[in-house]
Amino acid sequence: MSLALATLIYEWRRYLAAVIALAFSGLLILAQVGMFTGIVQAATATIDRSRADLMVLPANSESLINSGSNGLPRRLAPQMYLHPEVVSVAALDGGGGRWMNRPKAGEKRVTQFVQVDVVDPIPGAVTLPVDYPEAVRVALLEPYAAVVDRSSLARLGVALNDQATLNGKTVTIRAVLDGYPSINQPSVVVSRDTLRLLGMSDEGDKVGPLMIQLRDPSRAVIVRDQLNAAADGRYRAWTRPELAKANEGALMREQIIGIMLGFSVFLGFLIGVGITSQTLRGAILANIKEFASLRALGVSMGSLRLIVLELSFWVGLAGLAATALFTSAISVLARSAGLPMGFPIGWVSGVAVLLIVIALGSGLMSLGVLKKSQPADLLR
Structure with missing residues (x-):
């Protein structure tokens, strides 16, 4: 010593x-x-824990953080299937809405703006996070069912099986998540069908970023390069770790x-x-x-x-x-x-x-x- x-x-x-x-x-x-x-x-937890191996963003996007419009031509989604290693493609959908709880006697009314995230409650769906319990997936199959993180219950003024209003329509809290906290706006998760019933689904010519699942996840970098080579400036494919790093870097800048x-x-x-x-x-x-x-x-x-x-x-x-x-x-x-x-x-x-x-x-x-x-x- x-x-x-x-x-x-x-x-x-x-x-x-x-x-x-x-x-x-x-x-x-x-x-x-x-x-x-x-x-x-927290903002990208649903993406980071999904089954997506690649994300497709507009060509000029450097991240999901403050990157402006993320609209992609809707026709690109089926074109992704032209690559033989792509097995599933889904658009990242969602939006924001006005939330109002339905307080019981002695409880406080909560009115605020919430972020609405979408998952497809289908076994093995590319948008379905891998750590979602089966009970949560099944709960989302119900029309107008919503799921929130446990840390957001008090902020939203609800509990399990309570009803609330989202953009003027009634939703029911059918399950509670753990590990998906919201720092700024509370996040509410619904199925794609429920989003459509709420009138919040965008059916226009543009879609959000595309989530792609591959047959062999170990070839994600190779497929990314192949998709980018064929993009002709229309889009840019990212591996999920690459995009997560870019998101962190964008926030720090x-x-x-x-x-x-x-x-x-x-x-x-x-x-x-x-x-x-x-x-x-x-x-x-x-x-x-x-x-x-x-x-x-x-x-x-x-x-x-x-x-x-x-x-x-x-x-x-x-x-x-x-x-x-x-x-x-x-x-x-x-x-x-x-x-x-x-x-x-x-x-x-x-x-x-x-x-x-x-x-x-x-x-x-x-x-x-x-x-x-x-x-x-x-x-x-």
Whole structure:
């Protein structure tokens, strides 16, 4: 065990403030990234968990987030079947509507705008999420049946088997989902037939993005390239993981979100450097006689500087571990409250590098204290 690591282990109380400062610096950034990523994952959960291997969007769309009109010519849907590996094609349909509950005595009336998502309650349907319980699928077969996530029940003012009004027509909550929270507008899931009965189905020349199921999902990239080669500028095919990454990237590029994340990174950097450098400086001053003893034994100043930098590195790793612990706790608490969080590997790696840089930079700022480690001071 190195001297630097042994010092950190046996005198951990002196370095605890630096570790906590690094942990909260990382948490400040990752909590916001997790929240914004969770918003995207919640909005696209029905797609991400579907049986679709490919998604087809208009050629100029870069994601599903703020990409403008997603209309595709309706004739493209049957044309997808011309590829021999395509087994199922369905349009991503839905919309928005005015929701009103029917409160019982003493309950509050809720009126708000909701997002309406569509699935086809047919076994193995490309739009049917793979984690939908069979009871939910069967419930959606009933005309005017609706399904909502458990976290949205209170916001919508309903419970299982309650009735409500959607765009002036009566729907009944026939099942409750878990794991499909809505961050902004509450989401209501209905079947395609129910959407048509509600008068919300678009029967025009345009359809929403197309969801495609392949005979062999492992060939998704190959089929994507083949479809794009034949697109002639009419559409663009995406693999589902590719589109999910693009959705996250599009949200992070939003101006207000970029400003918030940039400010968080800057603030986290200042907090980390300020507290960590002062903590390391104080800890080195407290051990200045030990460093003086090492110099008296012939250890060079360069070697002492390396010890301090190594100590800073270990403090950085301890801060990373604490960041992971705190972030995991926040994520669990958020999920228990119905708020999903996601942590892209790119951001996690970036924060890890930032914390190590802060720790090493703080160590460099503390090297000047070593000049006070004079062997002659041991005689006083």
